[in-house]
Amino acid sequence: MTTTILSIKNKEGRIQKIAPYALLLPSLIVLGFFMFWPFLYTIYLSFFDWNMVSTTKEFVGFENYIDVLKDPVTWKVMGNTMLYIVLLLAVNFVVPYIFAYVVEFVLQRMKGFYKSAFFLPAFISLVVGSILFTWILNPVSGPVAIIAGWFNITIPIWSKLDGWVIVVITLITSWKIWGYHFILLFASISGISKEVIEAARLDNIPLWRIFFRIVVPMSSSTGIYVFIITIVQGLQFAFTPIKVITQGGPNYASSNVIYQAFHEAFVLYRTGHSAALSTITMIIFIFLLIVEFKFVERRIYYENK
Amino acid sequence: MKINKRWEIPWHIIFFIFILVLLYPIFYALGFSLKSLQDAYNSPLSIIPKNITFENFNQLFTSLPALKITWNTFVIASVVTIFKIITSFLAAYAFVYFIFKGKNVIYFFLISTIFLPFTITMIPNYLIISSLGLADSVWGVILPQLADAMGIFLLTQAMRSIPVSLIEVARLDNMEHWRIMKDIVLPLVRPAVTSTSIWFFIMAWNEYVWPVLILKTVDNYTLPLALQMYISSEGGTNFTVAMAVSVITMIIPLTLYLTFQKYIIGTFVSSGIK
Numbered sequence: 001m002t003t004t005i006l007s008i009k010n011k012e013g014r015i016q017k018i019a020p021y022a023l024l025l026p027s028l029i030v031l032g033f034f035m036f037w038p039f040l041y042t043i044y045l046s047f048f049d050w051n052m053v054s055t056t057k058e059f060v061g062f063e064n065y066i067d068v069l070k071d072p073v074t075w076k077v078m079g080n081t082m083l084y085i086v087l088l089l090a091v092n093f094v095v096p097y098i099f100a101y102v103v104e105f106v107l108q109r110m111k112g113f114y115k116s117a118f119f120l121p122a123f124i125s126l127v128v129g130s131i132l133f134t135w136i137l138n139p140v141s142g143p144v145a146i147i148a149g150w151f152n153i154t155i156p157i158w159s160k161l162d163g164w165v166i167v168v169i170t171l172i173t174s175w176k177i178w179g180y181h182f183i184l185l186f187a188s189i190s191g192i193s194k195e196v197i198e199a200a201r202l203d204n205i206p207l208w209r210i211f212f213r214i215v216v217p218m219s220s221s222t223g224i225y226v227f228i229i230t231i232v233q234g235l236q237f238a239f240t241p242i243k244v245i246t247q248g249g250p251n252y253a254s255s256n257v258i259y260q261a262f263h264e265a266f267v268l269y270r271t272g273h274s275a276a277l278s279t280i281t282m283i284i285f286i287f288l289l290i291v292e293f294k295f296v297e298r299r300i301y302y303e304n305k
Numbered sequence: 306m307k308i309n310k311r312w313e314i315p316w317h318i319i320f321f322i323f324i325l326v327l328l329y330p331i332f333y334a335l336g337f338s339l340k341s342l343q344d345a346y347n348s349p350l351s352i353i354p355k356n357i358t359f360e361n362f363n364q365l366f367t368s369l370p371a372l373k374i375t376w377n378t379f380v381i382a383s384v385v386t387i388f389k390i391i392t393s394f395l396a397a398y399a400f401v402y403f404i405f406k407g408k409n410v411i412y413f414f415l416i417s418t419i420f421l422p423f424t425i426t427m428i429p430n431y432l433i434i435s436s437l438g439l440a441d442s443v444w445g446v447i448l449p450q451l452a453d454a455m456g457i458f459l460l461t462q463a464m465r466s467i468p469v470s471l472i473e474v475a476r477l478d479n480m481e482h483w484r485i486m487k488d489i490v491l492p493l494v495r496p497a498v499t500s501t502s503i504w505f506f507i508m509a510w511n512e513y514v515w516p517v518l519i520l521k522t523v524d525n526y527t528l529p530l531a532l533q534m535y536i537s538s539e540g541g542t543n544f545t546v547a548m549a550v551s552v553i554t555m556i557i558p559l560t561l562y563l564t565f566q567k568y569i570i571g572t573f574v575s576s577g578i579k
Contacts (some may be wrong), residue, residue, distance in 0.1 A: 006325070016403075019482060021398035023399035024411065035418050038429030045428060052428070102316050108318065116566045123562040124331070125511035127529040128551045131536055132330035143350050144331075159445045175327065180573075187574040207312065226416040232420050240513050244536055265519065271428055278424040289420055292527035 009279075011075035042060055052265070065270040065280070074260070076276070080166060081235065081256040084202035087170040088234040093227055096182035100189045101215050105197055106207060115186065119179040126176045126240040135174045159246055165254040168277055169245065173238045181226050189215055232285050257281045311444035317327055331555070338362070345545050361549035368523055368546070369531060375553065378527040379445055380508040381516075385450045390453060390502050393456030398486055400457070401464040401470055418454045423514060441521045450509060456501055459572060463497030466575070500572040503565050507558040528554040 046064055048057040068074050103114050121129065137141050141157040146153055158164040192215060200210050216223065239258050242248055248255035248263055255263065257277060264272035336352035338346055344355050349522075365371050371425075400412055431440075431447050439445035467490065475485050491498065513529045520526055532554055535547035562569065 017405070017523055020403035020405040020408075023395040023403075027396040027415070027452040027457060028411075030392065030449075031415065031418060031454070033433070034430055034449035035421070035426060036414075036453075038426035038433070039421065041429040042425050048567070052432075057451060099320075106312050106316060108313070110320075114324075115570055117328065119566070119570060120559075120562060121327055121331075123507050123511075124514065124555045125529045125532070125558070127511075127513050127532050128334070128554050129330065130534060131547060131551060133335055134536065135547075136330060141349060144352060173331075179327075190574070197439055198311040205569045216327060232422070235515075236423055243513075243517065244533055258422055261422075262427070265424075265428050271321045274424070275428060278422060281422050282425050285420055285422060289417075 042275045043279055046279045048272055050271045052270040052271050053269070060093050060272065062212065064276040066079055068273050068276045068280070076252050077153055077255050077257060077260045080252075080254065084164050084170060084235060084256050085231050085237060087167065088230050089173065091170065091174040091229070092178050092181050092230045092234060093223075096178060096185050096226070097216070097223065098211070100182055100186040100211075101211050104186060104190050105210070105215070115183070118182045121175050122177065122179040124176070126237060127171070129242055130241040130244040133168070133175070135240075136143050138170060141269075160250050161248075162253040165246060165250070169241045169254055170236055172241045172245075173234060176235060177230075177237050181230065184226055185219065188219040194220045228288060311550075323446050323550060324429055331559075334548045334551040337545055338552045340545055342545050343520060349434075350393040352359075361545045364552075365546050365549050365553075371553070372529070372530050374503050374526050374528060377525060381443055381512075381527060382506045384447050384576040385509040386502050388451045389453050389456050389496060389505050392452045393460050393488070393501070396457045397460035397464055398456065398482075398490065399513070400461050402469075402485075414551055415454045415457055419458075426516060427515075430515075434519060440519055441525055442519075443525060445519045446512075446527070449515065450512070451501050453505070459501050459504075460494065460497060462575070463572070467493050496568050499574050500565060500568040502570075503569060510558055 014189045044048045045057075047061060049057060049060045049064070050057040099118070103111055107258060137155065137158065139142055139157045140146050142155070145155040156164050158168045194219075197210060199207075205213075211237060235256050235258050238256055239262065242254055242256070242259045243262075244256045248259050251259075258281065261277045261281065263274075264277060332352050335356060338361055339357045339359070340354040341358050341360060348355070367478060388392050396415070401531070402410065426449075434440055434445040436450065437445075437448075439448065471489060471493075472485060475489055512527070513533075516527050516530055517533070520530060524530070528550070532547065532550045535550060
């Protein structure tokens with residue numbers, strides 16, 4: 001690396017050696033206290049029976065994990081989480097991928113406008129989004145229900161129905177996170193050499209084939225990053241509308257693994273169950289990351305930058 | 306280029322409808338916050354108020370300590386932003402301009418925190434903040450947010466775009482590191498620092514998950530928490546007041562975004578996140 005010169009030519013070699021650690025110290029202290037240590041402590045708590053108030057914690061080994069995995073609620077929540085993931089990916093991975101491609105290579109005008117309009121909701125509180133959509137989508141008196149009524153369509157009482165509640169909460173979450181994913185994918189796609197696309201077009205290759213054969217492979221490392229954060233951060237963002245609108249209900253039908261861990265800890269005061277569930281979630285996330293990194297290393301070597 | 310002309314119009318139409326759906330809630334909140342409750346019930350479809358009234362805002366400021374709540378939100382967002390941008394800047398400088406033992410390992414660990422679910426840290430953090438006696442306080446909200454891997458990442462990417470030779474020359478002239486930061490690096494990465502700061506500010510302004518665990522009394526609430534109180538009265542008499550809280554909650558982030566959008570989009574586009 002070119003930066004070597006900085007460390008070699010310097011007279012005060014010792015300062016040079018200590019300096020980077022000193023610069024990192026503030027970040028490391030904060031993250032150490034509020035990220036790494038809590039992370040380890042949660043894993044520790046997952047082996048204890050505790051209610052957050054009592055002065056004694058009882059060591060129970062893997063019992064919390066067994067309890068959690070035996071609990072039918074956990075499996076319902078896992079199923080919900082899978083549905084959330086599939087819907088989140090459709091709206092926040094597939095759609096922005098296509099839209100970013102269209103804005104960059106199909107359209108000639110209004111690119112700037114689309115970029116700023118698409119990104120805008122990312123800057124608004126998801127609590128605001130949750131409240132507004134709750135009213136707009138109110139099945140009786142909301143504007144959507146009134147307009148649908150003209151065509152004799154009834155809006156389901158989505159907040160009380162299995163399935164529907166997840167669809168609506170996913171849409172509200174997507175309203176917030178979609179634009180960020182669009183910007184990331186757009187950044188990557190706009191880095192693809194224009195000549196390649198031009199040449200493909202002159203050969204009359206249809207747009208959808210250019211997308212699958214050239215654009216997707218050449219932007220795949222950003223694509224995979226967006227794929228991962230759609231799952232990892234999407235599930236966490238969904239916490240807000242779940243908490244604000246349904247509190248996980250009706251009968252856990254809208255809860256996901258993130259909300260359930262919160263519910264176990266701060267509503268039921270079962271820290272052991274919550275910690276076990278969080279640890280399982282984290283293991284799934286880490287597994288996902290490793291799989292995707294392997295995938296990136298093996299299969300994707302096109303992307304220039 | 307001409308080949309695809311026929312696809313342009315349909316896509317513009319799709320995008321316009323899409324943007325209408327995305328932005329409709331914002332206009333809805335703006336319009337209904339200025340309506341009387343009567344007007345809101347009589348014309349639920351029209352966004353434009355018949356007579357503009359500030360009654361909802363009045364009612365909001367009398368029923369809630371709204372000024373205090375806005376101030377709390379502002380203090381939290383400002384302190385978090387200032388600390389985070391400094392810690393991120395220092396860390397990014399270390400990663401870009403130094404070679405040291407454990408560099409890659411530390412960078413990997415820092416960046417991997419982006420992928421941790423917040424549930425894995427929430428119970429211990431709650432216990433730490435409580436044992437420090439900071440539960441239900443503005444400082445309890447601030448403390449765990451003082452460093453951020455995302456900021457380190459964005460600023461590292463921005464600093465990497467500066468020609469290393471500039472820094473090398475400065476080092477050969479025996480220029481101190483803090484002066485290099487202040488006089489060379491900072492001016493060159495100012496757009497990235499500006500947009501990262503705005504991003505931090507807005508994230509902290511909108512933060513909900515952590516404050517909802519920590520804050521208990523209305524006097525210490527932030528805007529998103531105050532807003533949450535109105536959900537229970539679905540369709541009730543507070544409907545237009547809730548719209549007023551929504552407007553107050555989003556007005557500052559929206560103004561910041563609309564003013565600095567070029568910088569902000571530029572920073573995210575050029576960071577080339579992978």
